[in-house]
Amino acid sequence: MENGKINVDTIEKGSCYGCTSCAVVCKSNAIIIETNEDGFLVPKIDFWFQK
Numbered sequence: 001m002e003n004g005k006i007n008v009d010t011i012e013k014g015s016c017y018g019c020t021s022c023a024v025v026c027k028s029n030a031i032i033i034e035t036n037e038d039g040f041l042v043p044k045i046d047f048w049f050q051k
């Protein structure tokens with residue numbers, strides 16, 4: 001976790017339920033939902049919003 005801040009890329013596996021709420025409420029549309037290797041939905045910061 002950089003700068004003490006939490007974002008969807010730092011959430012530990014098993015702590016995200018794949019509800020997609022974070023992507024829905026993000027006003028910048030910075031979060032995309034992908035399917036991980038186990039077939040679960042997971043949020044990711046959109047490549048274009050990363051530094």
Ligand code: SF4
Binds near residue numbers: 011017021023
């Ligand atoms: S999809 Fe987003 S809002 Fe839903 S549990 Fe995972 S991190 Fe939290």
